[in-house]
Amino acid sequence: MRMSTHSRHWTSIAAVTLVLWSGGNAYANYTPGKTTTPSGPSGKANNQEVSASVSRIKVTQVSGPTGGKRGSISSTDVNWTPPPCWYEPVLTPEQLKALSEENGLGYVGPHTSWGGEKLWTDHYRDGKDAYNYKDDSLTTVKGYKNYNIGKDGYFWRGVAPDTADPESWDCERVMFWQDAGQVPAVPNAPTPKTLAEYAYDKIQVPDTEIELKPEAKSTVNAPTWVWLDKGTFQEVKVRAELPNTNLYAETTAKPVALHLEPGTQDSETFPGGGDCEINEDGSIGTPYVKGDAGRTPPCGIKYLRSTGGGEPYKLSASVTWQITWEGTGGAGGDLPDGTFETTQDMNVQEIQSVNR
Structure with a gap:
C-alpha cells in the first residue's frame, strides 16, 4: 500500500x-x-x-535522420509514463x-x-x-x-x-x-526495460512536412492530394546504456501511419477517418500528377466550405511511430505508440461559375 x-x-x-x-x-x-x-x-x-x-544513462542515436527539424514524440497511451x-x-x-x-x-x-x-x-x-x-x-x-x-x-x-x-x-x-x-x-x-522507457522521450523524429497539391490553397469540393515521398520517414533507433553495469537497451521508432485533421468539420478525408497507411517503399499516399484532378486521392482532404478571406483552417498532420525495444540478455518488447504532429495554414477558395 x-x-x-x-x-x-x-x-x-x-x-x-x-x-x-x-x-x-x-x-x-x-x-x-x-x-x-x-x-x-x-x-x-x-x-x-x-x-x-x-x-548517468547515456543515450546515443544509432540510426535514422539526424539533420533538419526534429522533435520528441508523445505517447498515444495517456496513462503511460516513463519510470x-x-x-x-x-x-x-x-x-x-x-x-x-x-x-x-x-x-x-x-x-x-x-x-x-x-x-x-x-x-x-x-x-x-x-x-x-x-x-x-x-x-x-x-x-x-x-x-x-x-x-x-x-x-x-x-x-x-x-x-x-x-x-x-x-x-x-x-x-x-x-x-x-x-x-x-x-x-x-x-533493468533493460527501464533504459528503454527512459530513452522513449529522448527519441527525436523528423518534422512532418507533407506535400500538397494544390499547395496551401485549396478549392471547395476539389480534393487536395497529400503525400510523403519514400525515404522521408525512416526508422529512428537510440541506444541507452547505464555505465558501470552491463545494462543496455535499443529503442526503435518505426513510422506506420499518417493522420490528417483538416481543421474544420466542413471537410472530408481520404481515406475516411484520415489515416493514411505507409506504403511498402516507405512513402505515404501517391504524388499528384497532371490529369488526377477528377480522381479521389488515396490520401487527402476535401474542404466543403471556403475560408472566405477569414482565418485559414489549421491542417494538422501527425505521424504515428511504432515503438519497440531490445536489450541485455535478449530482453525486448513493445512500448506505446508515439505521435509527432505539425500544423499548417490552409486557405480555401470558392470558384463561382457564371452561366450565360
Whole structure:
C-alpha cells in the first residue's frame, strides 16, 4: 500500500532529523514550490555526482535522420509514463571519500541530502548506522568502514527525473554499496526495460512536412492530394546504456501511419477517418500528377466550405511511430505508440461559375 505524498515527505524528514550527529546538519529537499540543490563538492566529485535528478544513462542515436527539424514524440497511451525513479551506480569509494571529507554536502536519495562532513564520515567511514527509508518503512542500515576503499564496486543511489512526482519517493534508500558487475536486488533496480522507457522521450523524429497539391490553397469540393515521398520517414533507433553495469537497451521508432485533421468539420478525408497507411517503399499516399484532378486521392482532404478571406483552417498532420525495444540478455518488447504532429495554414477558395 502506498503512503500519501504528504506522509512520505514527513517520514523522510523525520528520518533525516534522526540521523543528526554533532558536527553536521541534515535536511530533506522539501520546500513547497521550491527545489533546493546543494552546491557541488570539491575534489574528485562533481555536480552530477550529487544531483538528485541527473541520470548517468547515456543515450546515443544509432540510426535514422539526424539533420533538419526534429522533435520528441508523445505517447498515444495517456496513462503511460516513463519510470519515476530507479537506482544507479554513482560513486567509487575514492569519490565518496572526496565528497565526504572535502565538502560533506550532497544527496543520499532523490529527496534527501546530507549537509555537514560528520554525517557522511560517521556512516560511510566510521561504520555508524544510519536511518533509512525503504519499502514504505523507516529502518536502519549498517555503516561502512573507510568508504569501502580497496573494494571493487560502487555506491548506488536513487535517481528521479521529476522529484515532484509522488512515485519518485519509491527510491529513497540511503546511498548503498554494490559489488562491481552486479545490479542490486532491490525494488526499482534498473533493468533493460527501464533504459528503454527512459530513452522513449529522448527519441527525436523528423518534422512532418507533407506535400500538397494544390499547395496551401485549396478549392471547395476539389480534393487536395497529400503525400510523403519514400525515404522521408525512416526508422529512428537510440541506444541507452547505464555505465558501470552491463545494462543496455535499443529503442526503435518505426513510422506506420499518417493522420490528417483538416481543421474544420466542413471537410472530408481520404481515406475516411484520415489515416493514411505507409506504403511498402516507405512513402505515404501517391504524388499528384497532371490529369488526377477528377480522381479521389488515396490520401487527402476535401474542404466543403471556403475560408472566405477569414482565418485559414489549421491542417494538422501527425505521424504515428511504432515503438519497440531490445536489450541485455535478449530482453525486448513493445512500448506505446508515439505521435509527432505539425500544423499548417490552409486557405480555401470558392470558384463561382457564371452561366450565360
